Amino acid sequence: MKLNLALAQINTRLGDVESNLAKHLEYIEQAKAEKTDLLVFPELSLTGYVLQDLVASAAHKPTEDDPIFKHLLKASHDLDLVIGFVDEDSRHRFYIASAYLSGGKAIHVHHKVYLPTYGLFDEGRFFAWGDSVRAFDTRFGRMGMLICEDFWHASPPYLLWLDGADIMLFSSASPGRGLNDKEKLESARWVERVTKAYASMFTSFVAHANRVGYEDGLHFWGGATAFDPNGEELAHGPYNEEAITYTQLDLNQLRRTRARLPLLRDERTALTRNELNRILARD
Template sequence: MKIALAQINPVVGDIKGNFKKIIEFINRAKYQKADLVVFSELVTVGYPPKDFLFMQDFLEANEKYINEIVLPATYQIGVILGTVRQDTEGNLYNSAFFIYDGKIVEVFDKTLLPNYDVFDEKRYFKPAQIRKVASFKGIKLGVNICEDIWKDYVFEPSVDYSVDVLEEQFKLKPDIFINISASPYYLGKQNMRVEMIEKKIKKYAIPFVYVNQVGTNDELIFDGASFVVNEEGKRVVQLKAFEEDIKIVDMEELKNFKELPEIKEDISWVYNALVLGVRDYCKKSGFKKAVVGLSGGIDSAVVCAIAVEALGKENVLAVSMPSRYSSEGSKSDARILADNLEIEFRVIPIEPVFKSYLSVFNGDNNVIGDLAEENIQARIRGNYLMFISNREGHIVLTTGNKSELAMGYCTLYGDMSGSLAVIADVPKTMVYELARYINREKEIIPTSIIEKAPSAELRPNQKDEDSLPPYKILDEILKMYIEENRSAKEIIEKGYDERLVKDIINKVNRVEYKRKQAAPGLKITTKAFGTGRRMPIVHNFKL
């Protein structure tokens, strides 16, 4: 049997557009003489559809397109695709339809419904009560959906799955396992998936086909990177990461395929994820152009370089907004970076407006030097960028990193102003890794930007480490607290200063009100600030 792995990029709610793409890939599979084409989870509506699932018009449109568009396209080819199913009592299921010759031959409902981190599937769906297989051209297909294969590999404390979907399907003697997924990416995820499936298949000794969604929806980036593992538990087929792709696999020839080398999931994966994140977020939101405030610092430099890769140099505008505190080095670094990227560059000083604020609130142009004066400079810059956005149609990309966002070292309605926070889940130490990766072939980001001490430049001789611990130490503690959910005691036992640890944790907890008002940030770690981390704004818990 020849199976086509169809890895496509659906748009949430663009049901007509998604079906058009599905038909295109079905036809490509037919042209290449495939017997069966497999799509990803909820591909007809895009993942995650969230509360659209409560709208009857949404569900009816999806059903209409399945009946009128997909069914007629399945003559002489089998199709497995992820969609929403509604039963006669109004219950919803996350389902895989197996369609052939214009008929829905079998329906597989998802059994294990994730309800942790960014997932809310129990809010919408009922779980499958039975496991099943489907026969097609003499081959038994064990079809399952995303989380159904993750038993014993989910390390959230609240998750304890009692059903082993693969084990129950295996008892029905399938010839092939097929998993359709919408598995969001974070650094290390692809190797985790491969290792998990290889280990399971060494037990079951039948081939495994894994098809994953690709593309960005809101803050979630889906890497695709679909693959096939043969009956010996070896990955022998690999699709592209962060791109649409289709590959035809002759399942009878898998024994003759060579095992692929282990994927080197390094900083390039984070870079490609963020590029896809920016490109898709802008395209799906209807923006062609972006504007970035270029300070001469490393964060805005990295964001600007990613934007150019994602949107093209002709679609990125960099704006330098110097103040009386901006160093000559920062101003020249910003210009050099823009020249290296070959993008439009404007200089709009904030000094006249800053003087007006000082005159209104200080009674003259004298400087008090307090936090209000520091923050108003960031807010003037934010207003400048939003003015350009409104007048010229550019999306504003914010440039704050995860370390700053964690500690509240950012200004509401200032540097936090914008539509997408590109590196909001990238720790400061990883920002430097990205900068070095961007410069891997030639110097794009000036070396002086990478080597100089980070500074907001909102007062004379200001340095980030005046307000924050050294980033290396800060990022280590933040990772343990936010991503690994470790207690203060556990972190202190690793050798970190008790007072420092408690101070960092208290600051993280205290500034939730800022993060609730931040632009959505692209997720590339196991735990990002956003839908997967739900903390109260108003509280009085303190270490």
């Protein structure tokens, strides 16, 4: 099976969900014209990033009766979608979230589990922490989603791998930090290096969609990427401009790579459990 993947790097308008929805629908039409199977949007693509006191007013639910998501759920009959949004639970806690939409339904919602509160980040003041990392089944196989800071930590991709995710979808609103050279920001260099490493270590497909533009003094750099289970780059989007990056995932590559490099077969999960129990007991 082959999966036609598209990664949308868009510039959002802070707090203007209806305007951002219109942009999503425009990009969905472009991706449909290219016979895309799955279109991935960045972190908080419906809302913008520096929401602060706008969090509650920007929240929506991935249900058919929601005035925003009803349009996206309808569009998901034509292609699968990953949407970044603010989710609200029944007790009015707000989460940075990604929803996987397919066939008019929300197949899975991931709540960001790591909220950075260092440097220029202050997410922990405004959002609740997610408390699960789960893979989920799609018509293209088993996948997993992570949001930005989640994959700065080794454990969430590792958990997705153990839970059966063969395709990992990463979404970010990553600000540019640290000019490494004239062509690439240090933050871009790091993200590209670590996503490539995850693809190689976990013999899985890894795709990353990052937003672009400026917001409240932050510069978002784009640069979408996709890597195959050998860690080979399949696609790379431009920096600092809106774009859709298209690529095709040959899912048969999973078998070819894992037959040659059986890291998943040889992973000693019971050893990991035992050592974690020992470390936690010591603390």
